[in-house]
Amino acid sequence: MFRKLLTLEEAKKVIHENFKPKPLGVEEIPILEAWNRVLAEDITAKIDIPPFNRSTVDGYAVKAEDAFGAEENKPIKLKVCGAVNVGEPPKIIVKKGTAAEIVTGAPIPEGADAVLMLEHTERKGDELYVYNAVAKNENVMKSGADIRKDETVLKAGHLLGSREIGVLASIGIAKAKVYTIPKVAVLSTGNEVTEPGEKLSPGKIYDINAYSLSAAVSESGGKPVYFGVLPDDMAVLQKTLKSALESADMVITSGGVSIGPKDVLPQTLNSLGKPGVIICGMATKPGKPTTVALIDGKIVFALPGHPTSALLTFHLLVRPIIQRMAGRKMRKPLKVKALAAMRMFPAKGRRTFIMVKLRRDESNRLMAEPVPTGLSGAITTLAKADGFVEINEKQQFIDAGEEVLVQLLKS
Amino acid sequence: MFRKLLTLEEAKKVIHENFKPKPLGVEEIPILEAWNRVLAEDITAKIDIPPFNRSTVDGYAVKAEDAFGAEENKPIKLKVCGAVNVGEPPKIIVKKGTAAEIVTGAPIPEGADAVLMLEHTERKGDELYVYNAVAKNENVMKSGADIRKDETVLKAGHLLGSREIGVLASIGIAKAKVYTIPKVAVLSTGNEVTEPGEKLSPGKIYDINAYSLSAAVSESGGKPVYFGVLPDDMAVLQKTLKSALESADMVITSGGVSIGPKDVLPQTLNSLGKPGVIICGMATKPGKPTTVALIDGKIVFALPGHPTSALLTFHLLVRPIIQRMAGRKMRKPLKVKALAAMRMFPAKGRRTFIMVKLRRDESNRLMAEPVPTGLSGAITTLAKADGFVEINEKQQFIDAGEEVLVQLLKS
Numbered sequence: 001m002f003r004k005l006l007t008l009e010e011a012k013k014v015i016h017e018n019f020k021p022k023p024l025g026v027e028e029i030p031i032l033e034a035w036n037r038v039l040a041e042d043i044t045a046k047i048d049i050p051p052f053n054r055s056t057v058d059g060y061a062v063k064a065e066d067a068f069g070a071e072e073n074k075p076i077k078l079k080v081c082g083a084v085n086v087g088e089p090p091k092i093i094v095k096k097g098t099a100a101e102i103v104t105g106a107p108i109p110e111g112a113d114a115v116l117m118l119e120h121t122e123r124k125g126d127e128l129y130v131y132n133a134v135a136k137n138e139n140v141m142k143s144g145a146d147i148r149k150d151e152t153v154l155k156a157g158h159l160l161g162s163r164e165i166g167v168l169a170s171i172g173i174a175k176a177k178v179y180t181i182p183k184v185a186v187l188s189t190g191n192e193v194t195e196p197g198e199k200l201s202p203g204k205i206y207d208i209n210a211y212s213l214s215a216a217v218s219e220s221g222g223k224p225v226y227f228g229v230l231p232d233d234m235a236v237l238q239k240t241l242k243s244a245l246e247s248a249d250m251v252i253t254s255g256g257v258s259i260g261p262k263d264v265l266p267q268t269l270n271s272l273g274k275p276g277v278i279i280c281g282m283a284t285k286p287g288k289p290t291t292v293a294l295i296d297g298k299i300v301f302a303l304p305g306h307p308t309s310a311l312l313t314f315h316l317l318v319r320p321i322i323q324r325m326a327g328r329k330m331r332k333p334l335k336v337k338a339l340a341a342m343r344m345f346p347a348k349g350r351r352t353f354i355m356v357k358l359r360r361d362e363s364n365r366l367m368a369e370p371v372p373t374g375l376s377g378a379i380t381t382l383a384k385a386d387g388f389v390e391i392n393e394k395q396q397f398i399d400a401g402e403e404v405l406v407q408l409l410k411s
Numbered sequence: 412m413f414r415k416l417l418t419l420e421e422a423k424k425v426i427h428e429n430f431k432p433k434p435l436g437v438e439e440i441p442i443l444e445a446w447n448r449v450l451a452e453d454i455t456a457k458i459d460i461p462p463f464n465r466s467t468v469d470g471y472a473v474k475a476e477d478a479f480g481a482e483e484n485k486p487i488k489l490k491v492c493g494a495v496n497v498g499e500p501p502k503i504i505v506k507k508g509t510a511a512e513i514v515t516g517a518p519i520p521e522g523a524d525a526v527l528m529l530e531h532t533e534r535k536g537d538e539l540y541v542y543n544a545v546a547k548n549e550n551v552m553k554s555g556a557d558i559r560k561d562e563t564v565l566k567a568g569h570l571l572g573s574r575e576i577g578v579l580a581s582i583g584i585a586k587a588k589v590y591t592i593p594k595v596a597v598l599s600t601g602n603e604v605t606e607p608g609e610k611l612s613p614g615k616i617y618d619i620n621a622y623s624l625s626a627a628v629s630e631s632g633g634k635p636v637y638f639g640v641l642p643d644d645m646a647v648l649q650k651t652l653k654s655a656l657e658s659a660d661m662v663i664t665s666g667g668v669s670i671g672p673k674d675v676l677p678q679t680l681n682s683l684g685k686p687g688v689i690i691c692g693m694a695t696k697p698g699k700p701t702t703v704a705l706i707d708g709k710i711v712f713a714l715p716g717h718p719t720s721a722l723l724t725f726h727l728l729v730r731p732i733i734q735r736m737a738g739r740k741m742r743k744p745l746k747v748k749a750l751a752a753m754r755m756f757p758a759k760g761r762r763t764f765i766m767v768k769l770r771r772d773e774s775n776r777l778m779a780e781p782v783p784t785g786l787s788g789a790i791t792t793l794a795k796a797d798g799f800v801e802i803n804e805k806q807q808f809i810d811a812g813e814e815v816l817v818q819l820l821k822s
């Protein structure tokens with residue numbers, strides 16, 4: 001089969017032209033369970049916060065004018081007319097010349113317009129000696145000072161952390177609409193691939209990709225659905241992929257897409273629906289065999305079998321799609337500047353990604369040191385790397401000591 | 412009640428002397444469910460990876476010496492003796508002068524010590540024309556080249572991400588021991604506090620802290636257990652705190668610890684077990700009323716009622732404890748350098764934390780702009796802030812334009 005190898009940008013463009021990732025649905029859940037979910041509605045306050053003028057200190061609610069001119073050695077005397085508690089509407093009215101005992105958070109009683117701090121007063125029975133003047137509205141938090149009724153406090157697309165959930169609670173919202181989590185079917189292919197936990201027969205290896213990719217789906221805000229290891233058998237692949245496409249919102253496979261004679265996956269994908277395979281190989285290293293199909297509106301990423309290639313291609317192409325389907329705002333991948341620890345060459349004519357480990361040199365400069373890939377099947381390459389450096393296909397090389405941008409594999 | 416206000420460092424020291432947070436237990440779970448969990452055992456490979464010498468290309472397995480001297484215009488002729496597939500032990504032996512067809516990932520058959528790439532050969536029936544020499548071990552990944560048997564591949568305390576889970580799968584491990592997730596009871600106190608979703612009576616406000624703190628517990632690697640809103644009533648508090656202490660590994664309350672006459676929480680805590688309250692107030696702003704108790708080996712954090720104070724104190728004192736109980740390696744909080752957008756003053760004699768928003772000025776310098784706290788009950792202060800600046804109690808002020816370290820509230 002002839003393969004046109006697309007550049008990374010061409011591949012992204014083809015995906016973009018054929019598939020617009022968007023949130024799949026909305027569900028209403030208790031805010032106690034909403035941590036790390038994505039808000040699917042704009043939230044408008046139905047009440048003022050605070051809902052009433054409240055005292056911000058313990059002391060006495062008064063008319064500010066009644067304390068005018070009070071000083072340490074020239075106290076003013078007021079009459080205590082009662083007390084206001086938190087959580088109760090005040091039962092008293094503060095008239096001229098009187099003061100109401102009040103605690104932090106309690107509503108300011110009618111008639112009062114300021115609160116004297118406890119430490120600026122002295123009480124003797126019903127008499128209150130005031131040793132400090134107070135300005136109008138002093139120690140009073142006005143209703144609506146924090147959040148105004150009808151104010152939009154959070155917008156759809158906001159990731160809900162502790163502070164956002166606090167804001168929802170503050171205006172009385174116990175349940176919120178969030179985007180549903182996209183279900184992503186993950187499966188591995190290959191006659192040599194064995195599930196971890198099973199006995200390893202001669203010539204076989206354990207599956208890595210279905211496990212690392214499932215975790216990568218979780219990291220991206222999706223829910224992985226494990227579909228196991230499949231042989232390179234068209235009938236079996238057809239049946240399982242069909243069921244995966246029915247039950248999940250997206251499918252990720254790995255293996256079965258190099259140029260070997262057993263690569264039945266692209267043919268299988270074309271047999272399942274229209275338009276079928278839309279990308280069949282990329283001019284990247286690693287990631288060359290990456291295949292993307294669109295089957296009746298659902299996207300299938302058939303990633304290379306090598307663990308590092310599979311996870312790198314996931315980061316480049318799949319992760320942004322899952323994030324968008326989860327309703328998450330696109331965040332730029334985290335990149336740090338470092339100096340190349342040695343000269344790095346791109347593969348001829350291919351966008352090349354070199355896995356690197358970050359370390360400080362003796363002058364405390366951050367160095368990007370290529371992780372010896374050894375051979376591309378190696379899982380340890382990936383485990384040891386902190387990120388990767390991208391080399392353009394047109395670049396001759398990156399020289400030792402040159403500044404590079406390292407895209408981090410974890411945040 | 413007399414309160415000795417400890418400095419932040421003294422408070423941390425008192426906690427450290429009285430309570431050593433450590434993982435609470437271990438459970439074995441499938442690695443498919445282990446994402447974001449903390450490994451509780453050192454993992455040693457029981458097998459070599461790869462488990463056998465394998466081909467890294469499609470081509471022909473040969474004795475390297477047989478291809479010695481082969482060139483584009485001086486091919487060497489070998490006899491094809493059979494084929495080796497992936498996933499099967501080779502059934503053939505490569506003898507002198509012969510070559511075995513082989514695909515990527517298939518085991519190297521006995522007798523062969525190198526693999527010729529397909530594109531360096533031409534096949535005519537049983538005859539193979541070799542146009543390139545090959546070095547011994549070329550295109551062969553030796554068994555154990557990636558991971559050696561008995562090698563420790565991951566250590567206890569490692570947070571399991573996609574790459575670590577890939578490493579576990581690669582050596583056949585389907586289930587791994589991880590630390591149990593600490594259960595943290597969260598409750599709010601206060602007669603004025605109403606649960607979101609309920610009708611708000613006059614004088615009452617909605618609970619914020621049980622919700623924001625529950626989410627903060629999740630963010631820290633714990634599992635929040637909601638215990639609701641409790642009145643300032645000693646009998647009710649005693650009963651609920653007792654049940655929270657029995658069912659959870661730690662308790663966080665908020666409210667009920669200022670100097671108001673209704674602050675029954677410290678007394679209640681002292682009534683529940685020994686040693687009772689170990690910290691009763693800190694010389695910080697906010698966070699002054701922070702109370703910490705130890706009851707029969709379990710720690711209780713009684714945080715201030717103001718939402719910003721509660722969450723800030725959580726960040727300073729509680730989060731590190733939950734992380735350690737979850738078995739997580741302590742990560743230093745993320746801090747960024749910025750310039751103070753205006754002069755900032757500490758509260759007299761108290762370590763002061765000022766919530767700030769980060770923005771770029773016209774010269775693209777990162778500026779730390781204090782969020783107007785208005786009054787300390789404000790939830791929006793917290794929602795708008797990106798982090799906080801710490802001002803030492805001995806410092807006079809931080810001047811406008813001075814460099815400050817901003818501790819970020821989220822990563």
